[in-house]
Amino acid sequence: MSKTIIVSNRLPVRIAKENDEYQLKVSEGGLATGLGSIYKQGDNVWIGWAGLDVDKGDEAEITNKLKQENLCPVYLDPEEIQNYYEGFSNETLWPIFHYMSTYAQYEQVYWDYYQSVNEKFKKVVLEIAEPGDIIWIHDYQLLLLPQMIREALPNTTIGFFQHIPFPSYELFRLIPWRAELLNGMLGSDLIGFHTYDDVRHFTSSATRVLPIQTTANVIHKDDRNITIDAFPMGIDAKKFNDLTHTEAVLQEKEVYNQIIGDTKIILSIDRLDYSKGIIQRLLAFDKVLSENPDYIEKISMHMIVVPSRDNIPQYRDLRDDIDKLVGNINSRYRTPSWHPIHYFYRSFPIETLSGLYSRADICLVTPMRDGMNLVSKEYIASKTDETGVLILSEMAGASKELIEAIIVNPNNLGEMYRAIVQALEMPEEEKISRMKNLRETVMKFDINHWVKIFMDQLAAVKNHEKSRRAK
Numbered sequence: 001m002s003k004t005i006i007v008s009n010r011l012p013v014r015i016a017k018e019n020d021e022y023q024l025k026v027s028e029g030g031l032a033t034g035l036g037s038i039y040k041q042g043d044n045v046w047i048g049w050a051g052l053d054v055d056k057g058d059e060a061e062i063t064n065k066l067k068q069e070n071l072c073p074v075y076l077d078p079e080e081i082q083n084y085y086e087g088f089s090n091e092t093l094w095p096i097f098h099y100m101s102t103y104a105q106y107e108q109v110y111w112d113y114y115q116s117v118n119e120k121f122k123k124v125v126l127e128i129a130e131p132g133d134i135i136w137i138h139d140y141q142l143l144l145l146p147q148m149i150r151e152a153l154p155n156t157t158i159g160f161f162q163h164i165p166f167p168s169y170e171l172f173r174l175i176p177w178r179a180e181l182l183n184g185m186l187g188s189d190l191i192g193f194h195t196y197d198d199v200r201h202f203t204s205s206a207t208r209v210l211p212i213q214t215t216a217n218v219i220h221k222d223d224r225n226i227t228i229d230a231f232p233m234g235i236d237a238k239k240f241n242d243l244t245h246t247e248a249v250l251q252e253k254e255v256y257n258q259i260i261g262d263t264k265i266i267l268s269i270d271r272l273d274y275s276k277g278i279i280q281r282l283l284a285f286d287k288v289l290s291e292n293p294d295y296i297e298k299i300s301m302h303m304i305v306v307p308s309r310d311n312i313p314q315y316r317d318l319r320d321d322i323d324k325l326v327g328n329i330n331s332r333y334r335t336p337s338w339h340p341i342h343y344f345y346r347s348f349p350i351e352t353l354s355g356l357y358s359r360a361d362i363c364l365v366t367p368m369r370d371g372m373n374l375v376s377k378e379y380i381a382s383k384t385d386e387t388g389v390l391i392l393s394e395m396a397g398a399s400k401e402l403i404e405a406i407i408v409n410p411n412n413l414g415e416m417y418r419a420i421v422q423a424l425e426m427p428e429e430e431k432i433s434r435m436k437n438l439r440e441t442v443m444k445f446d447i448n449h450w451v452k453i454f455m456d457q458l459a460a461v462k463n464h465e466k467s468r469r470a471k
């Protein structure tokens with residue numbers, strides 16, 4: 001019997017030592033939920049970094065605990081994390097893939113570790129994988145892994161999905177190791193992205209950098225065919241929908257209502273990242289207050305920024321910039337009984353998020369670049385009363401599907417300003433009509449649908465390849 005192996009940088013679990021014993025907290029994230037239907041079955045398994053620096057002596061205990069959940073750890077030491085993860089993944093690939101090339105570092109040592117850690121993942125995969133297995137690799141930390149596995153197990157079925165954008169060739173070509181990265185990815189049978197633009201950019205880079213042929217969305221390389229396609233990722237929409245009716249969330253909403261009354265809430269939720277357009281969003285909100293004094297005490301922004309990658313200088317700087325700008329706006333407009341911005345630099349339980357999503361009158365999602373952006377979809381799934389307005393950047397993959405949102409260019413401050421005013425003034429019928437359509441999309445094309453169409457296409461691509469070879 002063949003099995004399915006999921007591989008990603010991180011396991012879908014948080015491991016913490018409590019009272020001298022390691023405890024596992026299984027992630028509630030959408031990807032973990034969607035892939036749960038796969039990795040929890042039979043001999044299937046999910047391989048990834050355990051997410052913490054473990055003493056050698058404790059590895060066996062953790063490995064055993066994880067095994068009971070069909071999880072298999074890759075252990076990384078602090079130098080590997082520093083150079084492969086924070087270095088090459090987050091200081092080289094992340095800025096280039098998000099069109100922030102001036103932030104990119106091209107350090108040989110980062111690249112050396114990126115290769116050796118991809119090798120380390122390969123070894124763990126090969127301890128488990130057998131010919132005939134299906135392997136689904138996730139994201140930009142593991143671009144070299146498909147080809148590494150292909151060399152060891154030439155007939156294995158390998159799918160790869162990239163969660164962040166693939167940039168245009170003019171950006172991608174800047175990376176000194178661009179050919180190696182493409183060759184690594186092309187070890188797959190099927191490569192998926194969130195949008196057709198990503199598919200187009202990838203194919204264009206591959207044909208310019210490598211001596212390969214293409215027919216439509218298929219790349220021919222070394223007598224193999226590799227299909228490149230778009231699979232826009234969905235969320236666990238039912239979970240977000242149903243959460244809004246739970247006692248815990250109803251209580252959260254009640255507390256908001258008591259504190260803020262009928263103030264209109266503009267919601268903003270992101271990880272701390274320069275790709276998310278947080279500064280631009282604040283500037284647009286500032287303009288709304290400065291040009292419309294009538295809104296003073298009638299609207300407020302609730303902004304959650306989840307700490308992320310704060311070892312990297314640009315992220316620390318961004319945090320300082322946000323602190324300053326929020327302080328500046330609050331000090332200029334606040335009144336004794338009202339704050340323009342409620343800013344939280346920490347993460348919250350999903351019930352709090354759900355309460356905010358369902359209470360928020362507007363959700364402002366304005367990334368400079370985003371592979372998909374799940375926050376926009378979670379907001380929609382939480383608007384069970386079918387009101388609320390989504391303002392969404394055209395640079396987010398989600399904007400290709402969520403066309404009834406107010407779509408903005410996050411670099412255009414005037415347009416963002418007008419979008420917020422339009423949302424604040426929108427007639428109720430228009431809000432409902434837009435939200436109805438948005439909800440149909442999000443509830444239908446959910447995470448389970450995404451997993452199914454990727455896995456179905458992977459099987460179809462492989463069967464096609466097998467019959468081509470048999471001829």
Ligand code: GDG
Pocket residue numbers: 030163164233269270271304306346347348349350353370371372373374375376378
């Ligand atoms: C990458 C790509 C792509 C946020 N605050 C809290 C919290 N969150 C959760 C949200 C959402 C997730 O974090 C953020 O997902 P995004 O999609 O918005 O962004 P990235 O983390 O950058 O994800 C992105 C995604 O991969 C999937 O392919 O869409 O483009 O960059 O789910 O709910 N969760 C909790 N507390 C918080 O305070 N529990």
